Amino acid sequence: MTTITRILVANRGEIARRVFATARRLGIETVAVHSDADAGLPFVAEADHAVRLPGNTPAETYLRADLVLEAARKAGADAxxxxxxxxxxxxxxxxxxxxxxxxxxxxxxxxIESMGSKIESKKLMEAAGVPVLADLGSTATEGDxxxxxxxxxxxGGRGMRIVRDLAALPAEVEKAAAEAASAFGDGTVFVEPYVEHGRHVEVQVVGDRHGNVAVFGERDCSIQRRHQKVVEEAPAPGLSEETRAALHEAAxxxxxAIDYVGAxxxxxxxxxxxxxxxxxxEMNTRLQVEHPVTEAVFGVDLVEAQIAVAEGHPVEAPADGPRGHAVEVRLYAEDPAADWQPQSGALASFGIPGVDVEFGLVPGAPSGLRxxxxxxxxxxVGTxxxxxxxxxxxxxxxRAQALRxxxxxxxxxxxxxxxxxxxxLVEVLRHPVFAAGDVSTDFFEVQELGSRAGGVDEEAVRRAAFAATVAxxxxxxxxxxxxxxxxVAWRNVLSAPQVTELSHAGLEKPVRVEWYGGRDGYAGEGISVLAASSTSVTLEVDGVATTYAVVIDASASVTAPVVHVDSPAGYVRLVRVPRFVDPSEVVATGSLLAPMPGSVISVAVEEGAQVTAGQTVLVMEAMKMQHTxxxxxxGVVSQIxxxxxxQVGAGDVLAVVDGVEGEEA
Incomplete structure (x- = not known):
């Protein structure tokens, strides 16, 4: 038997904190490694020891095995x-x-080697009697x-493409290979049939060195975007006991078949x-992002199980089946209405109400939040x-209680x-189709979701803007x-109203708020103010009072602060429009702006080229994904x-397209 006393986590952020939490509970010391970009994140401060990996990108830091091992040696880690x-x-x-x-x-x-190649692992599983999809390679036809x-x-969805036109297959293979090479250092790809209305169900196993393989139920991970999981739950809804048993046996x-040890x-x-x-x-030879839902329904700490197996202890199979239901969502900094575009920048506020535990087992009754x-x-949040x-x-x-x-x-x-x-995420959890357990990997393509359409409730924005103005x-x-x-705004003689303008990303024109102040408080058209401070405003409309929580962030601009407004109607982000605008800050019509910080992978056109609407001008890479x-x-590309x-920053002008006469760029 081995006794582990100090663990180095060769990772960052949330998963590093997750492992540290179990290690602390077990009395094991912890070591963090971190890039320069991550130096200020909580996982670094929480570790007993921390070692800097010079640089920012994964290739410079977390993917450098030599640096990680040197950090383990320096910090005296034994695992x-x-x-x-x-x-x-x-x-x-x-x-x-x-x-x-x-x-x-x-x-x-x-x-790891056996399952590291999806191509080879499929062959291995087929030999073990596990059903697999055919690898079509270059033999694919229209009928496939x-x-x-x-x-x-x-x-994680990288290096993955759906192809519906056989003529497009070579180009999509090339794009997938490039993305895979960038993300994993291996550009090998393969082609298989795409199951249109499929479900992604996975089985959690833990093996030990005594020949035991314990099965901790299954999870459904079908709600995905860009082939990446967004919502996961355990147990998987709607499966018969026969199917469930067959999945567990296949896992x-x-x-x-590979004498698997660990989670x-x-x-x-x-x-x-x-x-x-x-x-x-595929088989993921590691802990999964979604492991907490399994922990919740089985009352097991899978990180503790990993450590126990590494020390040589036998794995303990669950004595009973899953208890209750658990659902997990992945909260991303991204814009679903803009093709899931990743976001970067500072988190002005971050809080989830009602959390019972962080990184630990969810309490048993009547329900719990982790x-x-x-x-x-x-x-x-970096790029x-x-x-x-x-x-x-x-x-x-x-399940219904967990969703609610x-x-x-x-x-x-x-x-x-x-x-x-x-x-x-809220819309998905409350969607009647999802609530009924009708889950599939094409959920976002099949269902109409307002938060995907990017629509704006103008009345909700107007009221939020009034609350922002008062704050x-x-x-x-x-x-x-x-x-x-x-x-505020006191006058001896009441005359014209005060005017504040606030812009909203979903509206073409700023919201114009006309308001009055004075001894009797604030007022506006159809709106009364019952209570006001810089952080909370209560408005009354048609006899109904609603409280708005407000956060004013002037860190980027004192004259044009960002105002965050939360209410039962949802979250609204506004920017106060300054009375005077610097002409140098006005962007020329037709400018193509960088949607986020990142690097330019390729430029597809030259200055002076004729282009059509929707034609690729350049390709960027940010947050491990490519963006066209x-x-x-x-029009005509007048500037590149x-x-x-x-390397570009968010909002940088990448190129300018002058529209043809009679059209707006």
């Missing part, structure tokens, strides 16, 4: 936990850890459409129209890593400073050094300010 992503499924790294005399909290390198191009190494056979997940594609049919997708996050208010802010997990005796608890908590959350998928006025009053008792910037209209390799 390494890889988390997920980065080097977690790198057999060479696992072998190097073992060669250095350290305990590896993961599977044997040979198991639609097709799915997938990266052989890695996951057990898959793990036994792992066997993933299957289930035919939603006929759940008795399923096929092996939060796993790598960020706090004030944290900087070098994944855009996930947090995982929020609800447990309850029934989770949706309510998210609805009241305060997440300011960045566009997030919070509203989308801004109160902030000005609170900042006074003299005459603080004089009411297209021409907004037919970047080249391949250029």
């Amino acid at each position: 390494v936990h890889p988390g997920y992503g980065f080097l977690s499924e790198n057999a060479g790294f696992a072998r190097a850890v073992l060669d250095a005399g350290l305990a590896w909290i993961g599977p044997d390198p040979s198991s 459409l639609p097709l799915l191009v997938k990266a052989s190494a890695g996951g 057990r056979n898959a793990a036994a 792992g997940t066997v993933e299957f594609l289930v035919d939603a129209s006929d759940p008795t049919r399923f096929w092996f997708l 939060l796993d996050t790598g960020f706090v208010a004030g944290s900087e 070098h890593y994944d855009a996930m802010l947090a995982k929020v997990i609800a447990w309850a005796p029934t 608890r989770l949706a309510g908590a998210l609805d009241r959350a305060t997440v300011h400073g960045l566009t997030t998928n919070r509203d989308l 801004l006025a109160e902030a000005d009053r609170e900042a006074r050094t003299v005459q603080r008792r004089i009411p 910037v297209t021409a907004p209209t037919d 300010n970047v080249k391949a390799g250029s």
